[in-house]
Amino acid sequence: EAAVTQSPRSKVAVTGGKVTLSCHQTNNHDYMYWYRQDTGHGLRLIHYSYVADSTEKGDIPDGYKASRPSQENFSLILELASLSQTAVYFCASIDRESAETLYFGSGTRLTVL
Amino acid sequence: AQSVTQPDARVTVSEGASLQLRCKYSYFGTPYLFWYVQYPRQGLQLLLKYYPGDPVVQGVNGFEAEFSKSNSSFHLRKASVHWSDWAVYFCAVKGNMGYKLTFGTGTSLLVDP
Numbered sequence: 001e002a003a004v005t006q007s008p009r010s011k012v013a014v015t016g017g018k019v020t021l022s023c024h025q026t027n028n029h030d031y032m033y034w035y036r037q038d039t040g041h042g043l044r045l046i047h048y049s050y051v052a053d054s055t056e057k058g059d060i061p062d063g064y065k066a067s068r069p070s071q072e073n074f075s076l077i078l079e080l081a082s083l084s085q086t087a088v089y090f091c092a093s094i095d096r097e098s099a100e101t102l103y104f105g106s107g108t109r110l111t112v113l
Numbered sequence: 114a115q116s117v118t119q120p121d122a123r124v125t126v127s128e129g130a131s132l133q134l135r136c137k138y139s140y141f142g143t144p145y146l147f148w149y150v151q152y153p154r155q156g157l158q159l160l161l162k163y164y165p166g167d168p169v170v171q172g173v174n175g176f177e178a179e180f181s182k183s184n185s186s187f188h189l190r191k192a193s194v195h196w197s198d199w200a201v202y203f204c205a206v207k208g209n210m211g212y213k214l215t216f217g218t219g220t221s222l223l224v225d226p
Binding site: 004031033040041042043044045048050058090092094101102104105106107 | 155157214
């Protein structure tokens with residue numbers, strides 16, 4: 001079964017600090033995504049990647065960087081965390097050939113104080 | 114640009130009653146449409162998907178959805194709601210040549226016992 005694992009499950013960070021959220025998939029999927037979830041906004045796309053060593057900006061990339069060092073791993077980096085980045089973050093992957101179902105991780109709850 | 118509108122932030126139904134969750138999409142071209150469900154503290158799971166063809170699609174757990182091009186809609190239905198259906202439901206759209214899913218803001222379904 002397709003699997004997407006996120007770490008940590010939750011994190012508390014201080015304003016101005018650096019935060020790295022990690023995602024690992026064992027689906028052998030080419031495409032990976034980072035979404036953030038906020039009440040009233042649903043899921044919004046931050047960054048995505050089609051292939052290792054390459055990332056693309058999504059709809060709300062400001063304040064975030066992404067890194068795809070291998071097909072299996074995709075990280076989201078907040079260089080200077082801000083209060084407005086408090087949210088739940090989801091990683092997902094999709095198979096290039098079928099381009100059908102997005103497989104989601106369980107999410108990382110980030111609180112910036 | 115593609116977009117999805119879920120006009121109802123919250124819907125309450127009695128257990129055993131029928132259900133309809135509304136979804137309106139905007140996409141210039143052939144849309145691929147999805148309904149995802151999010152149970153408490155979990156990632157999103159695919160409920161059903163529509164590819165061009167039969168406008169009524171069946172999903173898991175008795176859910177179905179109907180695509181209407183004239184109304185730009187993809188409403189989710191269930192004949193008899195169970196307490197375990199208590200969750201947040203997201204509608205999403207993507208193009209037939211793309212890999213980017215755009216989500217609506219979600220509808221929280223509450224089930225009265």
